[in-house]
Amino acid sequence: MKLRLATAAALALTLTACAPSTSTPGAAPSDGGARTGTLKVWLFDEPNRAPKEKVVNEAVAEFTAAHQGTKVDIAYIAVDTRSERFKGAFNDPASAPDVVEYGNTDLPEYAAAGGLADVGPAVTAWSEGADLSPDAKSSATYEGTLLGVPWYVGVRALYYRTDIFQELGLKVPTSIAELTTAARTVRAKKPELFGVAVGGKYTYAAMPFVWDAGGDITSLNSAQSRAGLKAYTDLIADDNCPPQQCADLTGGKTVDLFASGKAAMGILGNFNRAAVDAGAAKGKYAVVPLPGSKPGSIAPAFAGGNNLGIMKNSQRPALAADFLTLLAGKKYQSEMYDAMGNLPTLKSASAVVAAKDKFVEPFITTISNGTKFVPLDPGWGKIDASAVLPTMIEKVATGKSTVEQATDEAAKQVDAALTK
Template identity: 30%
Template sequence: MNRAAATGSLALTLASALTLTACGGSGGAGVAADAKQTLTVWAMGTEGEKLGDVAKEYEKTHSNITVKVTPIGWDVAHQKLVAAAAAGKLPDVVQMGGTYLGEFADMGVLEPVDTKTFKEGDFFPAAWQQGSYDGKTYGVPWYVDTRVLFYRTDLADKAGIKKAPATMAELQSAARAYQEKAGAKWGLSVQPRGLDTVQSFYPFLFSAGGAIVDDDGKAVVNSPSAVKALENYGSFFKKGLSDKGVQPGYDVTKDFNTGSVAMFFGGPWFTGLLDDNYPDLKGKWAIAPVPADQASVSMAGGSSLAVSADSDHKAAAKEFVSYLTDAKGQAEWFERTKDLPANKAAWESGDLAGDPALQIWRKQMDTARSTPSQPKLTEITSKVDAAIESVTQGKSTAKAALDKAQSEIEGLVQ
């Protein structure tokens, strides 16, 4: 999923899905790519706000095309997409968050990707997987998101920490040292509860070799590896190394700036937030890969671009999506937004190739994982959110919590 939590009504989703037909296309060749036409595009959050400028640049070299970009807030995106799909009024091109795509592909409202134009090998494997459902690809990776470890280097010196923690055991030792020797209130900040707590848990889960749903679509959230990961995650709260009282919407950068929090897992946008809001902190923090359990594996998030199955402008839509997702387009998009490119070739020049910190993100994406697309993925992950909360709040063991989640998720997977 993306940086902002996406919500929607499950009842509306299910009801709408029942009314939809697996249309698979508009029934004709549609409008030719070189004909005069208007493309409608929906994009979410910051991307929606900035895509309009890119669209204007595109129009300069495609005089026959008018691109109408509608920014949509992530808080209402799911609801709007469901309503538009039910009415047969999806835009020609739509941004799809990782948890959405399986649901809308299952409805039959997305056009399969032309894999002769868009090649799987050009993109990070986890990004391509997010755009795929039931053996077909419906979304072209646009940008990727993963988590790495942010840590205070100046406080590490005080704590006697010589290097970034490379293992989960070292992560816990470092958290304790930051508290006992460097005055941090919390050694590590990870989310204890609330919507999308699972995103904070993924680095622990995937690094331990666990998963929520395996590649065959089977629920495996109570596997020994997953239980081990949640026991480790919960131990930070049980030992007082992490704050179990953190509320949804908490801004970790404020406490990271003061030194109250010494480490946290975060996405690439945190770099800009820290540089812009706390310039005096520059040189006092760094990033490192996710500490390894079996391996160093973080979550893969981000978004894909999909074309409506009912669009009369599929040819032009495909050209616009290609413009946004080729190496050049994604490198330019990074300069505008700092969104990490999903196209691997975009990383071969400029700052993306030469900046050592950016290469940490690049390396992390090579092993990053995502949960396979499922029509009810948002509901599935909510069951894991509840399991995590029961452990961090001391109400359940990891095994009991994940056994309960497993029984609930088994009826949701397809």
């Protein structure tokens, strides 16, 4: 869909209002830059790129048909080296792409570098822009400025073995207390299984317990955060998931445990479906939202995912906005789910996906209930790289530290890393 000229002009004014601190872009015309020529796009590479590439190529064909005299050059960049590539583009306007895909946890670093454009005017004028949920937009917003359009989101929910629950006469948990009881019952009656696979290094399985209790990453030593952490680490015990086997489990390893049939429950993502279906648990499981402490409640989940943004150095900001909103629209979000299993961020696309695939309902319900995110601060990268949160969880799980000691230590590290 092509944005109105007024939108292009508004975007252009936003893009040219100030240059990133690391570079000086060329002068951009007030009409939004050149309307022809080559639009450069960076998207993340995938282990199996073909399905994604097929959808993107379809979008490119639609875009070029509607924009005569234009071409779209798609470059698939390695996720592991994305930071270096982006830094280079921020510093060298000539090498900068126009449209970029980036992880939502990358936002603080890229925003601090001044390399991303304000896409607020484009989203406001976009007919589907109002369909983005506030939580989705918040993960692409830095200091009040919208620096991208959430392209897809991933959240975690509770996978459980329907055959084991039926055999043991267990009810699907509707609270953390019920989940804990069911996990211990499984372990007692089937000691070869873990009740629920939980890991000391699985940050995004632990944080919903903290958030549900009213805690947060920025207040780890609060009473609420400590209560949530204790609820999670109490599951890393001999009567469920023994510390000697589970204290160093990562998210990937917990997926393996559930998929291989060694756990009756697991806190896994919508994006783990293929891995589970490739294992012994295939056809023997169901999914519900991860319950909170209050019966019938849903624990807040971490909303991971990727955004589409426009580089501030773009010489074709209006064309970039047109392509971004096309690729991020309902049509291609729905097709990306079919191709890659990526959950849409647009409510209308989510409805389409849910109608044809009941598997996604608990994940969409989780998103609708409200999600959480990491601190939008450049210091988050240091916290993540230093493994502050998993170290905290693991120390409590192994008994090396009390909840109070571990949270005090982690809170100091978080405070020191955050710049705000």
